[in-house]
Amino acid sequence: xxxxxxxxxxxxxxxxxxxxxxxxxxxxxxxxxxxxxxxxxxxxxxxxxxxxxxxxxxxxxxxxxxxxxxxxxxxxxxxxxxxxxxxxxxxxxxxxxxxxxxxxxxxxxxxxxx
Numbered sequence: 001x002x003x004x005x006x007x008x009x010x011x012x013x014x015x016x017x018x019x020x021x022x023x024x025x026x027x028x029x030x031x032x033x034x035x036x037x038x039x040x041x042x043x044x045x046x047x048x049x050x051x052x053x054x055x056x057x058x059x060x061x062x063x064x065x066x067x068x069x070x071x072x073x074x075x076x077x078x079x080x081x082x083x084x085x086x087x088x089x090x091x092x093x094x095x096x097x098x099x100x101x102x103x104x105x106x107x108x109x110x111x112x113x114x
Contacts (some may be wrong), residue, residue: 002027002103004096009108016086022079022096024106030074033058033099036081038092039107042054046092049081050099064090087111 008020022034036048049070050059057070067085073076079096095107 001100004098004103005109006105009094009110011111011113012086013114014087014112017082018086018110020081020083020094020108020110022081024077024079024103028101032102034070034072034079035081035097035099036094037097038068038094038110040074040092048078048094051079054106060114066110075079083110088112 003025005023006020008018010018012018030053033050035050035051037045038048041047046061047059047061048064049068050071051057051059051072055072059101061070067083069082071080083090083096091110091112093107093109097104
């Protein structure tokens with residue numbers, strides 16, 4: 001059974017950093033480009049970043065450009081999102097998804113507040 005499980009969400013002060021992880025299982029992770037999304041209640045979900053199967057970043061949202069980076073370790077079937085210089089507007093549920101939409105995780109909550 002294909003599965004994605006995010007972790008690493010937390011409460012952090014403005015200016016802080018977090019690293020989110022997304023562990024894949026049950027499907028060939030190294031054959032899928034991957035997306036990070038975030039969702040705030042009452043708003044459209046936002047595509048944050050996309051990474052191809054080789055580890056190259058192909059998209060980063062303007063709202064996080066220069067602060068967030070995505071990477072992957074295909075040997076560990078794991079996707080990462082490094083988030084620096086966090087702002088209150090970054091507060092959201094972050095989740096990962098295969099680029100084709102076949103599999104998505106449940107999400108992890110990131111709260112940026114003093």
